[in-house]
Amino acid sequence: MGLTDIKKELKKLDKDKLIDLIADLYKNNKSVKEFFDFYVNPNERELFEKYRDKIFEALYPKRGNNYKLKDGKQAISDFKKMGTSADLLADLMLFYVETGVKFTNDYGDINEPFYKSLASTFFDSLTLMDKENLLAKFEDRVDKVVDDTGGIGWGFHDYLVEVWVSFYPTEDEQYFEDEQNETE
Secondary structure, three states: OOHHHHHHHHHHOOHHHHHHHHHHHHHHOHHHHHHHHHHHOOOHHHHHHHHHHHHHHHHOOOOOOOOOHHHHHHHHHHHHHOOOOHHHHHHHHHHHHHHHHHHHHHHOOOOHHHHHHHHHHHHHHHHHHHHOOOHHHHHHHHHHHHHHOOOOOOOHHHHHHHHHHHHOOOHHHHHHHHHHHHHO
8 A cells, every 4th residue: 555545545534533543653653653743842951861872872772782774773863753953864874883982992893884884884974074065063073083093993984984085175185276277
């Protein structure tokens, strides 16, 4: 059944039945409840704090010592679905990477899938920042992430440097690119 079929069925319902259906969804589905809570009271900062805590908890659980990258990535995905600002989404994505880097520096090298997750989120966050003209706002934090990965293996640091330079070219590289463009 697709969205078109659902819409047809919903149009058949009177207002009271529709309200009852939404109320049932609200009571029985945590993500629907969260969505409507945000819809009624759109406090982005509060929502951001909640999802930032979920990311931190995914890497530094209160109980046990097993990190859950999947939960951290899910927090980013869920936050994005709420229709929040690009600024806060980029902030949350960068926080995920920062927390993963801190985790590595606290506990030592992890594994390749761990670094692939952080690296892809780093790239996606910088892509979003570039699209939304936010690179300057996050530059100090991005620089710190790259600096903090200096001793991390699996090619992680090298990849982050490569991504970093592509979004934040140095003056010499920018000059070289400008010179090349002028000669073409």
